[in-house]
Amino acid sequence: MLTYDMSDTTKPLYQHLYECVKNDILSGKLRINEKMPSKRTLADNLGISTITVENAYDQLMSEGYMYSVPKKGYFISDISEMQRVPQQVSRVLNIDKGRKNTDVVFDFSSNRTGRDDFPFSIWAKLVRETLSQKEKELLTVSPCEGIFELRQGIASHLASFRGMNVDPNQIIIGAGTEYLYSILIKLLGTDKTYAIENPGYKKLDSIYKSNGISCKHISMDEKGMKVDALAASGANIAHISPTHHFPTGVTMPVSRRYELLSWANETDGRYIIEDDYDSEFRLKGKPIPSIQSIDAAEKVIYMNTFSKSLTSTIRISYMVLPEHLANLFFKKLSFYSNTVSTFDQYVLAAFISDGYFEKHINRMRLRYGRKRAKILEMIRDIFSDNECNVIENDSGLHFLMEFNTSIPDDVFQKKLLKKKIRITSVTSCYMENKVPDKHQFLLNYSGIDMDGLGDALREIKGLI
Amino acid sequence: MLTYDMSDTTKPLYQHLYECVKNDILSGKLRINEKMPSKRTLADNLGISTITVENAYDQLMSEGYMYSVPKKGYFISDISEMQRVPQQVSRVLNIDKGRKNTDVVFDFSSNRTGRDDFPFSIWAKLVRETLSQKEKELLTVSPCEGIFELRQGIASHLASFRGMNVDPNQIIIGAGTEYLYSILIKLLGTDKTYAIENPGYKKLDSIYKSNGISCKHISMDEKGMKVDALAASGANIAHISPTHHFPTGVTMPVSRRYELLSWANETDGRYIIEDDYDSEFRLKGKPIPSIQSIDAAEKVIYMNTFSKSLTSTIRISYMVLPEHLANLFFKKLSFYSNTVSTFDQYVLAAFISDGYFEKHINRMRLRYGRKRAKILEMIRDIFSDNECNVIENDSGLHFLMEFNTSIPDDVFQKKLLKKKIRITSVTSCYMENKVPDKHQFLLNYSGIDMDGLGDALREIKGLI
Secondary structure, three states, X not given: OOOOOOOOOOOOHHHHHHHHHHXXXXXXXXOOOOEEOOHHHHHHHHOOOHHHHHHHHHHHHXXXXXXXXXXXXXXXXXXXXXXXXXXXXXXOOOOOOOOOOOOOOEEXXXXXXXXXXXXXHHHHHHHHHHHHHOHHHHXXXXXXXXXXXXXXXXXXXXXXXXXXXXXXXXXXXXXXXXXXXXXXXXXHOOOOOEEEEEOOOHHHHHHHXXXXXXXXXXXXXXXXXXXXXXXXXXXXXXXXXOOOOOXXXXXXXXXXXXXXXXXXXXXXXXXXXXXXXXXXXXXXXXXXXXXXHHOOOOOEEEEEEOOOOOOXXXXXXXXXXXXXXXXXXXXXXXXXXXXXXXXXXXXXXXXXXXXXXXXXXXXXXXXXXXXXXXXXXXXXXXXXXXXXXXXXXXXXXXXXXXXXXOOOXXXXXXXXXXXXXXXXXXXXXXXXXXXXXXXEEEEEOOOOOHHHHHHHHHHHHHHO | OOXXXXXXXXXXXXXXXXXXXXXXHXXXXXXXXXXXXXXXXHHHHHOOOXXXXXXXXXXHHHOOOEEXXXXXXXXXXXXXXXXXXXXXXXXXXXXXXXXXXXXXOEEOOOOOOOHHHOOHHHHHHHHHHHHHXXXXXXXXXXXOOOOXXXXXXXXXXXXXXXXXXXXXXXXXXXXXXXXXXXXXXXXXXXXXXXXXEEOOOHHHHHHHHHOOOOOEEEEEEOOEEOHHHHHHHOOOEXXXXXXXXXXXOOXXXXXXXXXXXXXXXXXXXXXXXXXXXXXXXXXXXXXXXXXXXXXXXXXXXXXXXXXXXXXXXXXXXXXXXXXHHHHHHHHHOOOOOOOOOHHHHHHHHHHHHOOHHHHHHHHHHHHHHHHHHHHHHHHHHHOOOOOEEEEOOOEOOEEEEEEOOOOOHHHXXXXXXXXXXXXXXXXXXXXXXOXXXXXXXXXXXXXXXXXXXXXXXXXXXXXX
């Protein structure tokens, strides 16, 4: 009869017993198919309760060390498989995240929202209200396209800010534009040919590539993507940012928008993906109508995000699908769960419907406009006309500086990085290597710290 | 000379002028390449300021209606392209979301978190603290894998709850398990053959399909996925839920876990995706070691979620990659932005590190355990042994009821739906059509309202 010392343990008795039996199985003391004593017998023998033995046996059975045969009793399993597999050893992992710890002080290469530029106190108030008033809704699964309140808010925002006439049922909300791209690729198909702007947003090329798609890179002129090059590429889908092209800042004129629509209307299966990512920040004049709003043939997929108008760290974007694609989405992809927390969706919906979003955009447009003007003034003060030419059109959160220098762009970037200044050249936004004829660099200004800007610009001037 | 009435408008003057000129261009009154008056001349003529004319001209140029030639002046553009495209008409869209409005009162088919089961007041407190103390961090872009504080919290949770020894650098956070699946497919490749459990979670099949992968469906026995069938399928990757299989509830014994590891170790490129989705809710005994924790050869990708332990509406899941796959992830896919808001990541990190998560799980385990016992008692009271047999193993948030009935499962489901009761049969979780030899149905109990449960069960009894 099995005998174990049940007094010498600080653990729960059932766990102690479990470990004793397990050790005897692993050491071979208890052999395959050996019959175990009944729970009652073992309990009596060890002077413990039957429940304790039952718990230990249950654990051993659920882990596969024992099995039971009805009306016959308990037996030891064949654990030979367990021995063949190498055992885990604890060790330090060597994971390389590919990040260089460059302690950048001045970053012209990307936009971020500054601490004073996010409406923290209003947000805190809305979170508090939402958590106390919407308990049930917060725990109810969001429909795949996002909650109605947020889609309604977005539709009314698009109506008032972009003059767009959109049905909330066309709107799909997702955790960031990149996520929505991958949904869109699933919707339109990986057998289509996609065209993106060159120069352009290189990440877009990586996203398509990681979805198994090799993109056509279509060159730009001063009006945006060239339509003849697009037509010649054989692409079905043109992915563009017409309001404020990255990196050149080109705003596509209405004539080119109509040309693109003409191209899309020539045959079935052609679409335009219109990424309107920082359209809220046209600083002067009326915004130019979106292609979506002049499209009558269901050819345009409109995309936008709260990354620029609120903060990119909140990860909420949306797309407006034409009717037939919306229907296809609900037929084909509605099994996907929405990727945005209901908590965030309800807070943002309240932020829009209570009028805070409109006020916030207006305030930020004013603030960014002033900041931009001040930066442009500093550039004029520090650089001579011969050294630096600014290329901008009162739109968006970045503009270009063109330097009169003979230093290659990559060397220029590296030298500045040594001085803790990060800057991106337009050349580096070309999909294929390109020798620059002009030395143009991006200035993303929304998150720029004005205090150190003068010094940073003077460092750049010293390099030219 | 162009003349417009500038007094008869409520709009800003520049916008009125813009519209007048635009209308004349669209109507053909102003012709292609026609020269426009200088800003000064037009301003004098209309009795308005030059700035107003400049703003109107800027708008017309940025929209492509006019162009300027340096030192020559302003001209009307060729807008013929604009005419070729059909004009948008406002209309009601006909979008079918494929949802039947069945006003379900009793839903056994899915788990949701009840209002009293989410820690609202603690959450509200942590959100308040996070918003006031972490302004800078909240606006700083999350690394692609998620913020360190949350990954560290998850690692310590896995250590204490699952006895797993995990480096926070192996952990990737994402907006839901479904999203992480798609990242994983990009990481492992669409050229691999994936195997899933049959019966199983049908959505998984849809997710793989929408990523261009046709899965092998591997049958189950009482220990989980059959290893011989898996080996015969030619699959490289086995996607399983060993702790608590959906729908059967099978807990895979340790012996089968080792068998699967042996299979994975036979050749290069084989992996096991271990979905541990409701492992926190093993109600009796010690949890069974995860396959990840007994894997010494970097063969297991471990996945888990806060959907069951907190609420699915918060959309936060994570995966633990073996070292070489973590390195591949950072090399190949680190351009992807993390899909979870930093706001939510910091709040959840605080929830874990302040010890609230552990307390919450322990409380919920107790509460769900009691609820489960009460439901099992009600089932015993209402059904005779001959009518209903319960299949459960003290694990997870669902168990099975097997009814002694001759009604086909789909008819059974439809009849109950008419009585506002939704229930899912195990048969319907088979990847291919299967005629049931047993009539087993899922009872997801975490969100069940106890008050109406007796009536619902009696409705079912009436049907048998």
